[in-house]
Amino acid sequence: MKPIIIYASTHHGNTRKVVEAIAKECGVETVDATVVKEKDLSSYDLIGFASGIYAGKYHQAIRNFARKNLPVNKKIFFLTTSAMNRDFSASMNDSLKGKDANILGKYSCFGYNTFGPFKLIGGTSKGHPDEDDIKKALAFYQGISSTCSKFQDII
Ligand SMILES: Cc1cc2nc3c(=O)[nH]c(=O)nc-3n(C[C@H](O)[C@H](O)[C@H](O)COP(=O)(O)O)c2cc1C
Structure with a gap:
């Protein structure tokens, strides 16, 4: 199993905090989509798209990255931090058109918003994402x- 998380976190680093925790505990490779625009994802079995929410949408860099780099028939998941803690994944629909992606799940939590x-x-939501998030x-x-498997030991 080869996982990767593509993320964009430009406001307070809220989303990066969550992504880095997963990366550290679970040994997942990460890519900052605001820096890296192109990557061959064909060898990855599980691909996460993580983003803060800006004007109701995933970061433009994430939407562009998915449109350009996501191969067809991949297992993917979504992770967001936002002021409203709602599901904003519809904003990814255009980027996923024709990709036949299998969406395994979505995680969302509050993120500090100024x-x-x-x-x-x-x-709003000062201190989030917190330990519980x-x-x-x-x-x-x-x-x-x-x-x-590492995380299995601590829950
Ligand atoms: C320009 C801007 C627009 C935002 N628009 C929304 C929004 O439409 N809905 C929402 O729930 N949060 C919105 N937020 C709050 C952010 O999604 C929230 O603070 C998030 O945790 C930021 O993640 P980051 O620190 O990883 O960039 C907005 C924040 C900024 C800076």
Whole structure:
């Protein structure tokens, strides 16, 4: 099993925090889509797309990356942090057209948000993702993957 997570995390590093926890605990390779635009994903068995949410959408770099690099018939999953903690994966639909991707699951949690007027009130969801969000993300990843034996020891 060869997993990888493609991520974009440009606001406060909220999404990167979750991605790095999974990478550390479960030995998953990661790629920052705001830096790397092209990668051959053909050898990967499980591909995660992780992003903060910006104006209701996954980061443009993630949407572009998936459109350009995701091969057909791959197992994928979604991971987001956002102010509203909702499912924004519909914003990936265009990028996934014709890919026949098998979506194994979606994880979402709150992320500290100081966008626009929210900054004036000290932001929303301060402290998130927190320890519990990370723990749930690890459990989510473990649920869809067989690669995380290390985490099995601590839950
Ligand atoms: C420009 C901008 C637009 C945002 N738009 C939304 C939005 O439409 N819905 C939402 O739930 N959160 C929105 N947020 C909040 C972020 O999704 C949230 O803070 C997220 O955790 C940021 O992740 P990051 O630190 O990994 O970039 C927005 C934040 C910014 C900076």
